[in-house]
Amino acid sequence: MRLEKRQHSSALAMVLAPIGAVAFTLLVSTLLVLWAGAPVGQTYALLAQGAYGSVFALSETLTRAIPLMLTGLAATVAFKAKLFNIGAEGQLYVGAMAAVAVGGMHGGAGWDLPPALLFVLMLLAAALAGALLLLGPALMKARLGVDEVVTTLLLNFIVLLLVSLMLDGPMKDPTAMGWPQSVALRGELELSKLIPQTRLHTGLLGAVALAVALWALMKYTVLGFDIRALGANPRAAAFSGVPVTRTVVMVALLSGGLAGLAGAIEVAGRTSYLTLDMSPGYGYSGIVIAMLAALHPLAVVVASVFVAGMLVGADSMSRAVGVPTFIADVIVAASLISVLVATLLTQYRVRWR
Amino acid sequence: MTDPVLSLSNISKRFGNVVANDAISLDLQAGEILALLGENGAGKSTLVSILFGHYTADAGSITVFGQPLPAGDPKAALAAGIGMVHQHFTLADNLSVLDNVMLGSESLWQALTRKAAARAKLVQVGQRFGLGVDADALVGKLSVGERQRVEILKALYRGARILILDEPTAVLTPQESEALFGVLAQMVAQGLSIIFISHKLTEVLRVSNRVAVLRAGKLVAQADARDTTQAQLAQWMVGRAISPPQRRPSKHLGKAVCVLEEVSTAHARERLNRASLTLHGGEIVAIAGVSGNGQVALAEVLSGTRRITGGRITLMGQAMPQVASELVALGVARVPEDRHGVGLIGDLPVWENAISERLRSGAFSRGPWVKRRAAQAYAKAVITRFDVRGGGPTTAARSLSGGNMQKLVLGRALMHPGSLAEPDSAAFIPNLIVAHQPTWGLDIGAVAFIHEQLIAARDAGAAVLLISDDLDEVLTLGDRVAVMHGGQLSQARAALDWSRESIGLAMAGAEGVAHAA
Numbered sequence: 001m002r003l004e005k006r007q008h009s010s011a012l013a014m015v016l017a018p019i020g021a022v023a024f025t026l027l028v029s030t031l032l033v034l035w036a037g038a039p040v041g042q043t044y045a046l047l048a049q050g051a052y053g054s055v056f057a058l059s060e061t062l063t064r065a066i067p068l069m070l071t072g073l074a075a076t077v078a079f080k081a082k083l084f085n086i087g088a089e090g091q092l093y094v095g096a097m098a099a100v101a102v103g104g105m106h107g108g109a110g111w112d113l114p115p116a117l118l119f120v121l122m123l124l125a126a127a128l129a130g131a132l133l134l135l136g137p138a139l140m141k142a143r144l145g146v147d148e149v150v151t152t153l154l155l156n157f158i159v160l161l162l163v164s165l166m167l168d169g170p171m172k173d174p175t176a177m178g179w180p181q182s183v184a185l186r187g188e189l190e191l192s193k194l195i196p197q198t199r200l201h202t203g204l205l206g207a208v209a210l211a212v213a214l215w216a217l218m219k220y221t222v223l224g225f226d227i228r229a230l231g232a233n234p235r236a237a238a239f240s241g242v243p244v245t246r247t248v249v250m251v252a253l254l255s256g257g258l259a260g261l262a263g264a265i266e267v268a269g270r271t272s273y274l275t276l277d278m279s280p281g282y283g284y285s286g287i288v289i290a291m292l293a294a295l296h297p298l299a300v301v302v303a304s305v306f307v308a309g310m311l312v313g314a315d316s317m318s319r320a321v322g323v324p325t326f327i328a329d330v331i332v333a334a335s336l337i338s339v340l341v342a343t344l345l346t347q348y349r350v351r352w353r
Numbered sequence: 354m355t356d357p358v359l360s361l362s363n364i365s366k367r368f369g370n371v372v373a374n375d376a377i378s379l380d381l382q383a384g385e386i387l388a389l390l391g392e393n394g395a396g397k398s399t400l401v402s403i404l405f406g407h408y409t410a411d412a413g414s415i416t417v418f419g420q421p422l423p424a425g426d427p428k429a430a431l432a433a434g435i436g437m438v439h440q441h442f443t444l445a446d447n448l449s450v451l452d453n454v455m456l457g458s459e460s461l462w463q464a465l466t467r468k469a470a471a472r473a474k475l476v477q478v479g480q481r482f483g484l485g486v487d488a489d490a491l492v493g494k495l496s497v498g499e500r501q502r503v504e505i506l507k508a509l510y511r512g513a514r515i516l517i518l519d520e521p522t523a524v525l526t527p528q529e530s531e532a533l534f535g536v537l538a539q540m541v542a543q544g545l546s547i548i549f550i551s552h553k554l555t556e557v558l559r560v561s562n563r564v565a566v567l568r569a570g571k572l573v574a575q576a577d578a579r580d581t582t583q584a585q586l587a588q589w590m591v592g593r594a595i596s597p598p599q600r601r602p603s604k605h606l607g608k609a610v611c612v613l614e615e616v617s618t619a620h621a622r623e624r625l626n627r628a629s630l631t632l633h634g635g636e637i638v639a640i641a642g643v644s645g646n647g648q649v650a651l652a653e654v655l656s657g658t659r660r661i662t663g664g665r666i667t668l669m670g671q672a673m674p675q676v677a678s679e680l681v682a683l684g685v686a687r688v689p690e691d692r693h694g695v696g697l698i699g700d701l702p703v704w705e706n707a708i709s710e711r712l713r714s715g716a717f718s719r720g721p722w723v724k725r726r727a728a729q730a731y732a733k734a735v736i737t738r739f740d741v742r743g744g745g746p747t748t749a750a751r752s753l754s755g756g757n758m759q760k761l762v763l764g765r766a767l768m769h770p771g772s773l774a775e776p777d778s779a780a781f782i783p784n785l786i787v788a789h790q791p792t793w794g795l796d797i798g799a800v801a802f803i804h805e806q807l808i809a810a811r812d813a814g815a816a817v818l819l820i821s822d823d824l825d826e827v828l829t830l831g832d833r834v835a836v837m838h839g840g841q842l843s844q845a846r847a848a849l850d851w852s853r854e855s856i857g858l859a860m861a862g863a864e865g866v867a868h869a870a
Contacts (some may be wrong), residue, residue, distance in 0.1 A: 232698045240710040241712070
């Protein structure tokens with residue numbers, strides 16, 4: 001079996017590919033639901049209802065989508081330049097740590113700054129922390145050819161140990177009765193709620209605005225061209241004069257910065273303090289979301305709401321019909337695989353010998 | 354006439370909407386050299402790939418020595434006695450000649466290799482066909498011509514009775530080519546049959562008994578080599594009568610534009626080693642040489658993508674900056690050797706490719722923003738003036754054909770954005786054009802177009818550096834010619850002072866020739 005590049009993607013294939021992807025995802029998850037012995041129609045209805053069926057459900061889904069959007073954008077900008085940043089998880093945590101350091105330690109009052117300024121400073125510190133964490137691996141890749149997949153992935157574990165150290169040391173909350181959590185942010189620094197009585201916070205507006213900004217950057221600016229050119233063909237990019245090292249540095253700063261912001265916004269919008277289990281793998285899910293969105297910044301918003309909806313909906317569905325919540329992971333994984341295969345099949349045809 | 358050793362009947366193969374082979378029927382007789390002639394994309398490679406089992410034909414059948422050949426099975430082709438010598442060698446540099454020849458021809462499950470027997474057989478095959486090579490020499494130390502002999506030996510060792518040679522002279526000096534032709538003659542004299550793939554008319558007539566011409570997937574003509582002429586073959590190949598290229602020498606020499614003094618680069622795969630050269634406005638200096646002797650390094654240095662480690666380069670009287678975007682700003686037009694891999698970014702649209710190298714000069718940006726409208730207008734102008742067909746500004750560059758890609762690469766390099774407003778201003782003529790293999794793999798029409806553009810730019814006053822493996826191109830276009838060997842440049846002499854023989858000797862690095870006055 002081998003793949004042959006299609007001369008032109010046929011219109012029929014372009015229509016059939018997404019339909020086929022959805023059908024395959026549904027088929028796989030339906031089989032698993034049947035296996036769990038639950039009624040299929042009701043399971044899907046509960047899943048959708050739990051994700052998008054009420055103001056409360058939707059608010060929970062969107063709350064969950066905020067960090068996913070930011071890590072999804074972080075993966076998008078890096079992957080566009082073929083800088084495979086697997087370290088968004090660690091960058092998210094150093095961002096959260098930086099946010100707590102600026103806005104929580106010393107009661108946030110060690111410096112006598114107005115809250116608005118301190119808020120901006122907190123976000124900047126978080127973005128910078130995430131950016132610097134990715135800068136090392138990016139420069140090692142650009143200059144020495146060190147595989148960034150390995151370095152960024154391994155840094156995640158180092159950062160988690162660092163968080164653990166901080167939660168038991170300088171950032172320890174003395175009033176937490178021994179729970180491993182940091183001191184809380186100053187109250188003025190927390191994000192206000194978008195809908196009263198829910199957890200949905202204004203971080204959503206920030207995340208969507210950043211998605212639009214990243215889309216404009218990629219499409220309309222010289223830096224956006226440099227990033228796309230470097231990712232599509234590094235030799236041709238260098239030949240045409242793209243400053244390769246500078247572009248890699250900019251990508252690292254953008255990608256790490258977005259992931260770092262995800263950490264700060266989670267702390268300021270949802271948890272108000274840092275814990276070791278603050279992120280259930282948002283950094284890794286960001287990669288899935290970026291791929292689902294075909295590395296398009298605006299599609300990242302949609303993909304994040306879809307993935308968050310599956311995770312949130314599966315929780316409530318599981319309580320009602322007893323299908324394990326892992327069904328959500330299966331649906332997300334199956335949809336990613338089928339989208340990737342569908343995209344491949346619009347560009348290639350399979351020859352069986 | 355005896356039965357043919359190889360018979361293709363009605364072979365057809367489509368790729369999507371492209372008909373690569375259209376009902377081709379062709380016979381090969383014992384003891385003959387059949388030349389398969391055609392332009393790039395005419396279907397030669399597809400036909401040979403079907404014959405060798407890499408592709409399966411959509412229709413048609415193949416008979417070898419009277420037996421049908423199973424489709425799509427390279428092992429069956431080998432077993433039937435078909436041997437292939439690829440243009441790009443498939444040898445392991447770190448093994449000896451003997452090991453390379455044995456590689457893959459022994460069973461994985463036998464405990465010991467039978468080296469003594471293999472050596473005896475190799476020596477015997479070599480003697481029989483006049484292919485003397487030291488069996489214990491490391492392949493990495495051999496010259497290109499010797500490596501080609503090893504490839505041929507490898508095929509013969511495995512019992513090939515039909516040998517397919519894909520563009521075998523592309524990497525050889527004229528003298529090495531002559532030696533190869535001698536070997537081929539000896540092989541057919543002993544009853545072997547050879548298919549010789551080429552697009553060079555002179556050598557096809559020189560070496561083959563019979564010529565088959567492919568055009569756009571069809572077999573358009575077959576002729577006895579004695580009964581045909583170059584003009585006739587060219588007409589079959591292109592489909593219309595074409596006039597052979599004429600020498601059009603430089604009219605007036607300008608002042609020195611670019612001077613290289615003892616320039617060296619670090620040792621990568623190839624390097625420059627104290628190369629010196631002066632390029633004047635209004636002249637084409639052509640660089641001949643066997644590829645791999647530093648041509649890539651020379652082109653990259655003058656394109657701003659490789660740094661020099663020694664010597665000096667001056668451009669327009671100033672030290673030459675070694676940054677691509679600054680070179681473009683100084684009026685250096687660059688045409689890289691590899692248009693897919695280096696010249697263009699296939700996934701991006703034509704208009705972004707058209708402006709990519711001028712994006713840092715300010716013509717197409719305002720602050721951080723790309724001036725998309727100006728950029729697309731410029732891309733349209735390049736498309737019109739350089740006759741880029743097969744897509745508009747928003748088409749992905751990869752969907753263009755090779756010739757149209759090259760027109761785009763050349764067009765964006767030659768066409769200054771300022772010339773949109775003032776087409777006749779001399780200020781927008783490039784100072785220096787660095788063209789590396791600009792016509793490689795193009796059809797005759799595109800080649801003529803590219804040559805016209807280079808000559809027109811020269812006549813307008815540009816200094817042109819043409820680096821080419823194609824001796825005909827070098828001698829036709831070059832006002833002066835220098836030969837590159839081992840990273841060094843010979844004295845650039847008037848093209849008429851060189852003969853094919855003296856160039857060949859210099860390409861092979863013969864002492865005295867390269868450095869003679």
